[in-house]
Amino acid sequence: MPSAMRHGGRLVVIGGVAAGMSAASRARRLRPDIEIVAVEKGRDVSYGACSLPYFIGGVVRDRSDLIAYDADFFRRERQIDVRLSTEAVALDPRKRTVTLKSVDGAAEALAFDGLVIGTGARPARPPLPGIDMEGVFTLRTLADGESLKGAIDGGGVKNAVVIGGGYIGLEMAEAFAARGVTVTVLELLPNLLSTYDPEVSAIVEKELLRHGIIVHKGLRVEGFEPDASGRLGYVFAGGQRIPTDLALVSVGVRPNVELAKAAGIALGPTGAIKVDARQVTSEPSVLAAGDCCEAMHVVTRRPAWVPLGTTANKQGRVAGENAVGGAAQFGGIAGTNVTKVFELEVAGTGLSTEAARKEGLDPGSVQITASSRSHAYPGGSPITVRLIFERGGGRLLGGQMVGREGVAKRIDTVATALHAGMSVSQLSDIDMSYAPPFAPVWDPVLVAAGQAAHKARR
Amino acid sequence: MPSAMRHGGRLVVIGGVAAGMSAASRARRLRPDIEIVAVEKGRDVSYGACSLPYFIGGVVRDRSDLIAYDADFFRRERQIDVRLSTEAVALDPRKRTVTLKSVDGAAEALAFDGLVIGTGARPARPPLPGIDMEGVFTLRTLADGESLKGAIDGGGVKNAVVIGGGYIGLEMAEAFAARGVTVTVLELLPNLLSTYDPEVSAIVEKELLRHGIIVHKGLRVEGFEPDASGRLGYVFAGGQRIPTDLALVSVGVRPNVELAKAAGIALGPTGAIKVDARQVTSEPSVLAAGDCCEAMHVVTRRPAWVPLGTTANKQGRVAGENAVGGAAQFGGIAGTNVTKVFELEVAGTGLSTEAARKEGLDPGSVQITASSRSHAYPGGSPITVRLIFERGGGRLLGGQMVGREGVAKRIDTVATALHAGMSVSQLSDIDMSYAPPFAPVWDPVLVAAGQAAHKARR
16 A cells, blocks of 8 residues: 555545545545545536436436535545546656646646546447537536436426436436336347346236337437437337437446556456456555446456446445555455336346356356235335346355346345355255235245245256 | 155145145245145134134235135145044054044054154133133134124124133234124233233333223132023132123143144244254154144244244145255244234334343343334324343343334344344444335334343443
8 A cells, every 4th residue: 555645644535426535535534634636527526426317307306415425525525635626637657747738728737646446437439420429418527417307307308218228218218208208228139127037027027018118129320410409319220210318228347447557557357447356456555446447246256347337336435444544355246236117126146148158157047036024014016026046056146036026125135145145945944934914924035935946956 | 854755655734724734835846745734623724813813803805715625626736645623543653643523523543754743822811710611712713703703693692701811812802893892801910911011011001991892800710600591600719700692711822732642743942843943753653733832932942832823834845845854944033023902003122121031131121213214205193112132241031012093014134133143232333224214214023122232231
């Protein structure tokens, strides 16, 4: 760790959203004596990017609800020198200097004793004809969310096309529908939510159709075309010309690694910044955290890139601690995620069947449907649980669930079992809670794990 | 295992509720060739005893909803010779005979090749003056539930006293209140729900008071007294004379071990039947399962007696398999439980602070309150998480939670961590799910585990 930080010094954090502000805050908590500069390219820090679909859809009413703490809070309460609308354009890890450029064009070389890169990720923008046309959006930053909301608020959006059936695409389909917009989802792959097994995606797709969303799968988007007024009028996909007032491109994200790469910092096999368990990069004075870097996957025990807000916050905290002389370790990821799709809770953790095959494993799977409550107790609804396991030994590799209640946090049981390296047989032994309003006496996870254990032995 | 069962033979199961019918069904599934006799003292098999408070309270409307499968189903579909209203009065493990006595007085000696004791437990009935008076109830069997419901349905019950503030007492307080009855709960100990830490019980007590339940703690019940008509009129407790129309005695249960004990089968330190991980008793031809026997506690690694329906079903399945030559193992208990108390979900697993001290451990604890949803997303409510851990190493010992949503199944994450022998630091590393409608970015369990890890190090 940077020895200079033992007696004061300056920590620079690049990026002011989840990872960056977690790192800066953690460092401040441990070290009241050092100088901390946090540099953010955009106009806001520490906002809840995951809440943007609910802001656009009208569930979250106030812009201020999206912001946990603003820049002034960090300046005033945590003595963090937050610099908004400022970009880090060059980094020299050996000389320990970073060059900052503010929106007004002024450049400044800043010396540092420790530095945390938390530059995040940006939406992928395939080079399609017309993608820069007015009316074609991506969603990542608070500014993106505000312009998308502005477009809907302005009226005149009757039809929207969502390109990409991942979780942001589906959350936005729901948000548009809540605003009275007719929504078409276009997915290149044969199934929505491609990190899930197709059998689970199929349940989610039914829910979308039930709510009037139009879904086209296996369709490649070819470009955008203006209407008579010069604004977006059509999306071309698979030879079809789909009339639309608005298009959202949500076909994944890419890690912002340019600063690190130009500074000679090593990237990992996923293309994101390579870090060790302490979040240190290939340059000892530079740490990285969040969507710009990799993380160890607890199932594969190899670096993976699964950009999620929870990971960014945790890694940021570890990086902030270690940048000022600590020895914290990040515990790895299972890729746990949950999404609300209309009335469904959709949750997954670990590897899908396809992901497991790509890792060279021999996965088996079981899928069961059971009630969310005791059969005697009214109001229960079906929960589908799918477990993926290694044939032979029966090691648990992943789990996926869909249902109207009791799914979002039930997945954490499977995630915990993944962290512990459990077999499906061990999972089937867990003493899980039971009371008629909340579960059947055999919890759906236990039923699935029991069947998986049986199947793994064959 | 009984060698005779390798080539046909007779399995006798004593007790037809959770453990017994699970054992019989499992044995039948594995062995279509053997004879299976299931003996039940009462008039019903395989009913959901945990749903009885909801039946009495009117949430579960139909008696038939309480019964998963009736005796005829087992006879017809599973070829299990179910004998209702029949008691096993004597057992000779060496000669492999059991003496059955039916309600009409006929006795029969039945030879067996394998036998599973699933005699369950019965409510404790302290020898108080007047406890056998009309109007004083206990609740355990379906018949108990029906007579209690009959008393309420008959009208005339304006006031009820619930003796014992455990989970059945509190579920019944809610059930009575739902039927328009004024309820007083009397608890001998200084706190309700004595398997929880007092700080958590206090939250539950507030919810009871908020719903008009009268709660008296630290009050010893001295007896019952009739009114002018000769029916129950008063409960005496702590020198007070409390007028009431009905009293429910729910001061715990006792294992039904008399048959086993008289047969020379060893009891364990808890007073329940001692079994190994295969559910085999001290007599190799006799297995036991459910509320009549002990189980290995995954935290203490010692035998414990925590009678719960989930355990009974799991142990029954293991016993049924092993009684016919299998080698299944029961994975132990964490004592995981959940109860609905009006609008609260109350869940616990592992050891309380007091239980940990009784085990000779040095427990520390943390308690945090966080929101059930992201602060941006509307409708969230506070979740309180309390974790108990071992000072020094920080081994997780137990967890308790209370809140209006997201508690019942969140406890399973802690239970899974207990099964895995995790430290609070390891728990704080779990990749838990996050989306604004379902959790804050730092899940309440992670917040508590992080604080516990910090505290454990000091």
